[in-house]
Amino acid sequence: xxxxxxSPEALRLQEGESSSLNCSYTVSGLRGLFWYRQDxxxxxxxxxxxxxxxxxxxxxxxxxxxTKKESFLHITAPKxxxxxxxxxxxxxxxxxxxxxxxxxxxxxx
Amino acid sequence: DVKVTQSSRYLVKRTGEKVFLECVQDMDHENMFWYRQDxxxxxxxxxxxxxxxxxxxGDIPEGYSVSREKxxxxxxxxxxxxxxQTSMYLCASSGRGxxxxxxxxxxxxxxxx
Numbered sequence: 205x206x207x208x209x210x211s212p213e214a215l216r217l218q219e220g221e222s223s224s225l226n227c228s229y230t231v232s233g234l235r236g237l238f239w240y241r242q243d244x245x246x247x248x249x250x251x252x253x254x255x256x257x258x259x260x261x262x263x264x265x266x267x268x269x270x271t272k273k274e275s276f277l278h279i280t281a282p283k284x285x286x287x288x289x290x291x292x293x294x295x296x297x298x299x300x301x302x303x304x305x306x307x308x309x310x311x312x313x
Numbered sequence: 314d315v316k317v318t319q320s321s322r323y324l325v326k327r328t329g330e331k332v333f334l335e336c337v338q339d340m341d342h343e344n345m346f347w348y349r350q351d352x353x354x355x356x357x358x359x360x361x362x363x364x365x366x367x368x369x370x371g372d373i374p375e376g377y378s379v380s381r382e383k384x385x386x387x388x389x390x391x392x393x394x395x396x397x398q399t400s401m402y403l404c405a406s407s408g409r410g411x412x413x414x415x416x417x418x419x420x421x422x423x424x425x426x
Contacts, residue, residue: 238414247317247403247417248356291356293415300371301415303356 206231206296208304216310217282225277225307227292237275238301239268240291248291251277282311316340317418319404325424332391334421336404344407345387346415347371347379349400356403362387394425 211226229237236255240248252261254270261268265286267278277290292304320335336345346361348371358371360379368379376398380388387406391398401422405415 236414240417245401245420245422247420250414250416253414293356300358300361301356305353305355 206294206302208292208294208302210290210292210304210307212307213305214308214310216312217279219283219311219313220281222278222280222282224279225290225309227275227277227304228273229275229292229294229302229304230273231294231296231302233297235295235297237270238293238295239275239277240293242289242291242306244289251290279309282309284311284313287311317404317406317416319402319418319421321421322419323422323424325426326391326394327426328395330391330394330425332394332423332425334389334391334402334404334423336387336389336406336418337385338387338406338416339385340406340408340416341384342406342416343384343409344413344415345381346405346407347377347387347389348403348405349373350403350420351400359389394423396425399423399425 208229239251242248252268257272259270265280269276289306289308291306293301316339347359348356350356362368362381378390403420404418407413407415
Protein backbone atom coordinates (compact mmCIF):
# COMPACT_ATOMS: atom_id res chain seq x y z
CA UNK A 205 0.00 0.00 0.00
CA UNK A 206 1.28 3.44 -0.96
CA UNK A 207 1.98 5.71 2.01
CA UNK A 208 3.17 9.25 2.60
CA UNK A 209 4.35 10.78 5.86
CA UNK A 210 5.41 14.37 6.44
CA SER A 211 7.54 15.93 9.14
CA PRO A 212 7.47 17.97 11.16
CA GLU A 213 3.74 18.23 11.78
CA ALA A 214 4.16 21.93 12.54
CA LEU A 215 7.07 24.33 12.21
CA ARG A 216 7.53 27.87 13.48
CA LEU A 217 10.27 29.98 11.94
CA GLN A 218 11.42 33.52 12.34
CA GLU A 219 11.37 35.60 9.19
CA GLY A 220 14.60 34.90 7.31
CA GLU A 221 15.28 31.60 9.12
CA SER A 222 15.71 28.94 6.43
CA SER A 223 14.55 25.36 6.98
CA SER A 224 13.33 22.19 5.26
CA LEU A 225 10.15 20.15 5.26
CA ASN A 226 10.31 16.39 4.74
CA CYS A 227 8.04 14.07 2.77
CA SER A 228 8.81 10.35 3.07
CA TYR A 229 7.01 7.88 0.85
CA THR A 230 6.61 4.23 -0.02
CA VAL A 231 5.04 3.60 -3.38
CA SER A 232 4.84 0.77 -5.89
CA GLY A 233 6.64 2.55 -8.68
CA LEU A 234 6.79 6.32 -8.40
CA ARG A 235 5.15 8.11 -11.31
CA GLY A 236 5.28 11.55 -9.70
CA LEU A 237 5.65 13.44 -6.43
CA PHE A 238 3.68 16.64 -5.97
CA TRP A 239 3.95 19.59 -3.58
CA TYR A 240 1.04 21.87 -2.80
CA ARG A 241 0.52 24.89 -0.59
CA GLN A 242 -2.82 25.28 1.18
CA ASP A 243 -4.02 28.40 2.97
CA UNK A 244 -6.73 28.05 5.64
CA UNK A 245 -10.19 27.50 4.15
CA UNK A 246 -8.88 27.30 0.58
CA UNK A 247 -8.05 24.62 -1.95
CA UNK A 248 -4.47 23.36 -2.40
CA UNK A 249 -2.35 25.42 -4.77
CA UNK A 250 0.08 23.51 -6.98
CA UNK A 251 3.78 24.18 -6.45
CA UNK A 252 5.95 21.44 -7.99
CA UNK A 253 5.95 18.05 -9.67
CA UNK A 254 9.05 15.82 -9.43
CA UNK A 255 9.35 12.64 -11.47
CA UNK A 256 12.69 11.01 -10.74
CA UNK A 257 15.39 10.83 -8.07
CA UNK A 258 17.87 13.65 -8.32
CA UNK A 259 15.39 16.08 -9.81
CA UNK A 260 15.13 19.58 -8.32
CA UNK A 261 12.72 22.45 -8.93
CA UNK A 262 12.70 26.02 -7.66
CA UNK A 263 10.18 28.78 -7.33
CA UNK A 264 11.03 32.00 -5.53
CA UNK A 265 12.08 31.02 -1.99
CA UNK A 266 11.08 27.35 -2.42
CA UNK A 267 13.16 24.47 -3.73
CA UNK A 268 11.96 20.88 -3.95
CA UNK A 269 14.29 17.89 -4.20
CA UNK A 270 13.64 14.18 -4.64
CA THR A 271 15.40 10.97 -3.67
CA LYS A 272 14.18 7.38 -3.98
CA LYS A 273 12.57 7.49 -0.54
CA GLU A 274 11.85 11.12 0.28
CA SER A 275 11.45 14.66 -0.90
CA PHE A 276 12.45 17.89 0.76
CA LEU A 277 10.91 21.31 0.41
CA HIS A 278 13.60 23.82 1.28
CA ILE A 279 12.47 27.31 2.26
CA THR A 280 15.14 29.98 2.03
CA ALA A 281 14.76 33.23 3.99
CA PRO A 282 11.01 32.76 4.49
CA LYS A 283 8.58 35.63 4.83
CA UNK A 284 5.32 35.74 6.82
CA UNK A 285 3.36 35.27 3.60
CA UNK A 286 4.93 31.81 3.26
CA UNK A 287 2.86 30.69 6.26
CA UNK A 288 0.56 27.88 5.11
CA UNK A 289 0.14 24.12 5.21
CA UNK A 290 2.38 22.32 2.73
CA UNK A 291 1.05 19.06 1.35
CA UNK A 292 2.97 16.30 -0.38
CA UNK A 293 1.36 13.66 -2.59
CA UNK A 294 2.63 10.73 -4.63
CA UNK A 295 1.25 8.87 -7.59
CA UNK A 296 2.27 5.27 -8.09
CA UNK A 297 1.09 2.52 -10.38
CA UNK A 298 -2.28 2.74 -8.62
CA UNK A 299 -2.68 5.96 -10.57
CA UNK A 300 -4.41 7.89 -7.81
CA UNK A 301 -2.82 10.46 -5.57
CA UNK A 302 -1.91 9.53 -2.00
CA UNK A 303 -1.59 12.62 0.17
CA UNK A 304 0.46 13.15 3.27
CA UNK A 305 -1.01 14.85 6.34
CA UNK A 306 0.81 18.11 5.68
CA UNK A 307 3.22 20.37 7.54
CA UNK A 308 1.79 23.53 9.05
CA UNK A 309 4.35 26.33 8.64
CA UNK A 310 4.21 29.59 10.56
CA UNK A 311 6.69 32.35 9.75
CA UNK A 312 6.83 35.06 12.39
CA UNK A 313 7.83 38.63 11.53
CA ASP B 314 -3.97 29.36 -16.11
CA VAL B 315 -5.96 26.35 -15.01
CA LYS B 316 -9.27 27.33 -13.52
CA VAL B 317 -11.37 25.00 -11.40
CA THR B 318 -14.48 26.51 -9.89
CA GLN B 319 -16.93 25.14 -7.37
CA SER B 320 -20.53 26.28 -7.12
CA SER B 321 -20.50 27.34 -3.47
CA ARG B 322 -17.84 28.34 -0.95
CA TYR B 323 -20.11 27.68 2.03
CA LEU B 324 -23.23 25.54 2.27
CA VAL B 325 -25.50 24.69 5.20
CA LYS B 326 -27.99 21.84 4.85
CA ARG B 327 -30.30 19.81 7.04
CA THR B 328 -29.98 16.10 7.76
CA GLY B 329 -31.77 14.08 5.08
CA GLU B 330 -31.58 16.77 2.38
CA LYS B 331 -30.24 15.95 -1.07
CA VAL B 332 -27.15 18.04 -1.76
CA PHE B 333 -25.49 18.85 -5.07
CA LEU B 334 -21.93 20.13 -5.29
CA GLU B 335 -20.88 21.34 -8.71
CA CYS B 336 -17.40 21.60 -10.15
CA VAL B 337 -16.38 23.11 -13.49
CA GLN B 338 -12.95 23.22 -15.12
CA ASP B 339 -11.97 25.25 -18.15
CA MET B 340 -8.81 23.42 -19.30
CA ASP B 341 -10.41 20.60 -21.29
CA HIS B 342 -9.07 18.11 -18.73
CA GLU B 343 -10.11 14.48 -19.05
CA ASN B 344 -9.79 13.58 -15.38
CA MET B 345 -11.81 14.99 -12.51
CA PHE B 346 -11.83 14.14 -8.83
CA TRP B 347 -13.79 14.75 -5.64
CA TYR B 348 -12.07 14.73 -2.25
CA ARG B 349 -13.09 15.54 1.26
CA GLN B 350 -10.68 17.02 3.77
CA ASP B 351 -11.06 16.64 7.52
CA UNK B 352 -8.71 17.63 10.35
CA UNK B 353 -6.42 14.75 11.24
CA UNK B 354 -7.58 12.65 8.27
CA UNK B 355 -6.13 14.65 5.40
CA UNK B 356 -7.49 14.48 1.86
CA UNK B 357 -9.52 11.39 1.00
CA UNK B 358 -10.70 10.48 -2.48
CA UNK B 359 -14.45 10.00 -2.85
CA UNK B 360 -14.96 9.49 -6.60
CA UNK B 361 -13.14 10.20 -9.81
CA UNK B 362 -13.86 10.21 -13.51
CA UNK B 363 -11.55 9.65 -16.48
CA UNK B 364 -14.07 10.55 -19.14
CA UNK B 365 -17.59 11.75 -19.75
CA UNK B 366 -20.20 9.34 -18.38
CA UNK B 367 -17.48 7.38 -16.58
CA UNK B 368 -17.01 7.18 -12.83
CA UNK B 369 -14.87 5.20 -10.44
CA UNK B 370 -15.12 4.78 -6.69
CA GLY B 371 -12.37 6.21 -4.57
CA ASP B 372 -11.51 5.32 -1.01
CA ILE B 373 -14.69 6.55 0.69
CA PRO B 374 -17.64 6.45 -1.77
CA GLU B 375 -20.31 5.42 0.72
CA GLY B 376 -23.14 7.96 0.95
CA TYR B 377 -22.08 9.75 -2.24
CA SER B 378 -22.73 9.53 -5.95
CA VAL B 379 -21.42 11.51 -8.91
CA SER B 380 -22.45 12.61 -12.35
CA ARG B 381 -20.38 13.63 -15.35
CA GLU B 382 -22.62 14.48 -18.30
CA LYS B 383 -20.19 16.99 -19.83
CA UNK B 384 -16.41 16.96 -19.95
CA UNK B 385 -16.00 20.19 -18.03
CA UNK B 386 -18.48 19.45 -15.25
CA UNK B 387 -18.35 16.92 -12.41
CA UNK B 388 -21.06 16.86 -9.76
CA UNK B 389 -20.99 15.29 -6.32
CA UNK B 390 -24.34 14.24 -4.88
CA UNK B 391 -25.18 13.50 -1.29
CA UNK B 392 -28.42 11.54 -1.60
CA UNK B 393 -29.41 12.04 2.05
CA UNK B 394 -27.04 14.29 3.92
CA UNK B 395 -25.87 13.24 7.36
CA UNK B 396 -23.96 15.13 10.04
CA UNK B 397 -20.83 13.00 9.45
CA GLN B 398 -20.68 14.45 5.95
CA THR B 399 -19.88 17.87 7.36
CA SER B 400 -16.53 18.59 5.77
CA MET B 401 -14.50 20.58 3.24
CA TYR B 402 -15.11 19.23 -0.25
CA LEU B 403 -12.46 19.74 -2.89
CA CYS B 404 -12.71 19.18 -6.61
CA ALA B 405 -9.65 18.68 -8.81
CA SER B 406 -8.90 18.08 -12.46
CA SER B 407 -5.95 16.84 -14.49
CA GLY B 408 -5.11 16.28 -18.13
CA ARG B 409 -4.59 13.02 -19.98
CA GLY B 410 -1.56 11.05 -18.82
CA UNK B 411 -0.75 9.15 -15.69
CA UNK B 412 1.55 11.75 -14.20
CA UNK B 413 -0.42 14.91 -14.84
CA UNK B 414 -0.73 17.32 -11.98
CA UNK B 415 -4.10 17.72 -10.28
CA UNK B 416 -5.36 21.29 -9.98
CA UNK B 417 -7.80 22.07 -7.21
CA UNK B 418 -10.81 24.31 -6.87
CA UNK B 419 -11.34 26.67 -3.92
CA UNK B 420 -13.37 24.14 -1.93
CA UNK B 421 -16.89 24.00 -0.52
CA UNK B 422 -17.30 24.04 3.25
CA UNK B 423 -20.46 21.96 3.85
CA UNK B 424 -22.17 21.92 7.22
CA UNK B 425 -24.97 19.42 7.81
CA UNK B 426 -27.17 20.23 10.80
